[in-house]
Amino acid sequence: MAFKNKAKNNFWITTIIKARSSELFWIIVFSMLTAFSAQIAVPVQPVPFTLQTMLVLLSGAFLGSRNGAYSQLLYLAAGSIGLPVFAGFSFGFAKLVGPTGGYLISFPFVAFLVGYILEKKRNAVTVFLTFFAGGLLILLSGASYLALFLNGNIKTALFNGAFIFSIWDLIKVTAAFSIYKSISKIYPKLP
Secondary structure, eight states: OHHHHHHHHHHHHHHHHHHHTSHHHHHHHHHHHHHHHHTSEEOOSSSOEESHHHHHHHHHHHHHHHHHHHHHHHHHHHHHTTOSOBGGGBOSTHHHHSTTHHHHHHHHHHHHHHHHHHHHOOOHHHHHHHHHHHHHHHHHHHHHHHGGGGTTOHHHHHHHHTGGGHHHHHHHHHHHHHHHHHHHTTOSSOO
């Protein structure tokens, strides 16, 4: 009986170790982390303040261009089919075509871009500037799309959808940079 239990435990330990080294595991993990970070929100209108963008940047940095983008596509797919993963536990395809759609749709592209640049060069300055550019791209994409819901008023959209987030995003970029620099010493790129 003891041998049977030991073999059973070894099976689960081996399975967990293999899973942690698989690309799919980390794609799912970063998708889930993005979903959790969406719930850390300050509910303002028309767009809430969340931590999602920090996870988008980190997914590209740790998973690389392809898998970082896949993690964000999985996140968007999960929300689109009805899982409550968007800010405020919201869900549905309507979120992708609503006022926050421009931000959400940019996530896979930004994760890909961050991953692509950091696959080429990973010094501290490049990492910080890449994170900053990625955050800015999310804001500009979101604000541009938000203008559609503000009768084409790009000035109001830029203020309400980008400018008011500038300090908050600089804090998130700095936090993402600090997290990345700390963890990348041990794990420069996850499988």
